[in-house]
Amino acid sequence: MTISHALINHTTKPTICTTCGTQYPTASQLPELCPICNDDRQYIGDNGQTWMSLAILAKDRTIRFNKLNDQLYDLRISPAFAIGQRAFLILSESGNVLWDCLPYLDEQTVAFIQSKGGLKAIAISHPHYYSLMAEWSRIFDCPVYIHQNDSVWVQHPTPAVDYWEGDRKLLWDGMYLINTGGHFPGSCVLVQPDRLGKNRLFTGDSIYVARDRRAVTFMYSYPNHIPLPKKDIEQIRDRMADVSFDIIYGAFDWMTIAEKGRAVFDTSIQRYLQIFS
Numbered sequence: 391m392t393i394s395h396a397l398i399n400h401t402t403k404p405t406i407c408t409t410c411g412t413q414y415p416t417a418s419q420l421p422e423l424c425p426i427c428n429d430d431r432q433y434i435g436d437n438g439q440t441w442m443s444l445a446i447l448a449k450d451r452t453i454r455f456n457k458l459n460d461q462l463y464d465l466r467i468s469p470a471f472a473i474g475q476r477a478f479l480i481l482s483e484s485g486n487v488l489w490d491c492l493p494y495l496d497e498q499t500v501a502f503i504q505s506k507g508g509l510k511a512i513a514i515s516h517p518h519y520y521s522l523m524a525e526w527s528r529i530f531d532c533p534v535y536i537h538q539n540d541s542v543w544v545q546h547p548t549p550a551v552d553y554w555e556g557d558r559k560l561l562w563d564g565m566y567l568i569n570t571g572g573h574f575p576g577s578c579v580l581v582q583p584d585r586l587g588k589n590r591l592f593t594g595d596s597i598y599v600a601r602d603r604r605a606v607t608f609m610y611s612y613p614n615h616i617p618l619p620k621k622d623i624e625q626i627r628d629r630m631a632d633v634s635f636d637i638i639y640g641a642f643d644w645m646t647i648a649e650k651g652r653a654v655f656d657t658s659i660q661r662y663l664q665i666f667s
């Protein structure tokens with residue numbers, strides 16, 4: 391078990407983009423507009439570019455842990471802040487993984503995760519969830535796995551970022567990352583085998599659970615409703631071709647497909663390709 395003695399930097403400097411939750415380095419000058427929000431896949435908030443400090447967030451925010459099973463918790467900021475995604479604490483024998491990240495961190499959260507064995511790595515699906523990754527990785531003294539194709543989007547460079555290349559990255563205990571592309575060129579998903587031998591799939595925005603939970607979708611931009619070209623849908627299909635999975639965990643609260651995830655995925659891909667044909 392790794393115990394980190396680093397203290398969270400509750401800086402009063404407003405370095406966190408209020409719309410997407412990306413934290414920028416304290417020492418450097420902030421950009422006029424957050425590049426992640428000033429992109430077709432996101433948006434600048436209605437009040438223009440605004441920034442938030444971790445010190446102000448710490449006044450009334452907390453991170454809620456919700457136990458999904460013996461090996462899994464989802465985490466979200468309460469009250470919600472920025473995009474409002476959830477992250478996942480995946481407990482595993484050879485080391486725990488944080489899947490995706492949150493734009494907040496407090497001592498209570500650090501203590502809880504340390505009590506479960508700390509983190510061996512953080513793996514992030516795509517730039518919309520980079521959030522406070524530099525601070526999380528510093529506190530837990532662990533690498534952050536980000537696909538090389540998205541390196542240009544990292545706003546808070548840190549030696550902890552491990553840029554991986556290729557279609558897959560093996561982790562441990564049967565877990566691995568798949569670069570699906572689509573939403574971002576480096577978009578990825580995480581596969582985790584459960585104790586019964588069925589795989590769980592963590593998808594971020596790479597494979598996006600539809601509201602009725604009977605389908606998934608794949609888009610260039612979700613907030614701006616910009617579709618992906620056919621070749622990207624085909625790439626996602628091909629990269630997932632030999633992967634079996636049952637439960638799908640998407641980025642937001644209600645985005646869990648409790649069973650038959652593979653069939654849902656296949657039907658959804660077919661629906662897209664029929665439209666294109």
Ligand SMILES: [Zn+2]
Nearest residue numbers: 407410424427
């Ligand atoms: Zn932003």
Ligand SMILES: [Zn+2]
Nearest residue numbers: 516518573595
């Ligand atoms: Zn996204």
